[in-house]
Amino acid sequence: MIAVIKYNAGNIRSVAFALERLHVDFSITDNPEEIQKADKVIFPGVGEANTTMRYLKDRKLDVLIKELKQPVLGICLGMQLLCSYSEENDTPCIGVFDEQVKKFQPLQHEKVPHMGWNSLTPTHSWLDSDVANKFVYFVHSYFVPVNAYTSAITEYIQPFSAAMKKDNFYAVQFHPEKSATVGEKIIRSFLKQS
Template sequence: MEIAVVDYKGGNVQSVLFALERLGAQATLTADPEVLRRADKVLFPGEGEASSAMQALRESGLDLVLPTLTQPFLGICLGMQLLGTHSDENDTPMLGLLPFKVQRFVPDAAHKVPHMGWNNLQALRGPLLAGLTEADHVYFVHSYYAAVGPYTIAQAAHPGPFSAAVQHENFYGVQFHTEKSGPVGTRILANFLAL
């Protein structure tokens, strides 16, 4: 199986590569459109800020390549957010692959921003989350979120519900860090590789 990890100079790439290695999978870090097109699976990790990430994608032409991919595709953290249409973070137009807008959490006395730490998943559905239950926890670090919609395949709350995982056609996304979520994150990556 050929696995490609999108290289747009975003953060968090090495930990994703290590997580795949722990599953016995070798991945290629690449910005080459042909390598991305022929891969069996594509992962799109990210951390950082939306407008800088979109600028890097535009400069490399990946903003035009990624929407054309037809194989299973997994966006992680910022990589999930970039699948949406728009982010309130620096008023950023995004890839537009899923019909959600990304907005900032509003802090209150009990809920700080960023939302950081372990949180459980709710309302799980679909093959990406097979074998998981609402007792399972994953690791989040984010200040922005996508609202719950028909694309949502798992929710979490901070304090209200938000999309913890999304799907549209071959495009999947998780707001949490699979590679930092222990056995649960490993299970999700294994499920993705099995799609």
């Protein structure tokens, strides 16, 4: 069973429908026991970092997430909140990845948010090599710089972490649930992890 962590994230419904399309059993839950005993956990996210961290802390979900032992996939804001700090409203985050989330600073009138389809350069084998140079859908104004945990790089204004991995934690900045067949392939790659 896959647990999708239920909280005030905008894309929970989209993630659920994507899992339905893959014929995967899942439940959307904020029940700590159910999350702990799930085979895999998906931590979605669309929204603002500070409000969301407060929501998670009030329910002690921040501690719960950090201590999970099964494969966990953070999506978009979910990935950013797995870092230690976000510049978005000066927010201390969960701290699985010891990295700081920064705001895009346009150099030549690039638009922010970074919105639309951009290509992936995988650097870690948890992502199938055939997603190399394929396009996935991004919507974000903050980013994680390239670091030791980076497992795919995308360029917008500068290179940044499109995906990361540390131990049992996997994370993607883009929206696999909205990235057509390439996104489906990436969700499947995560579901194959143990």
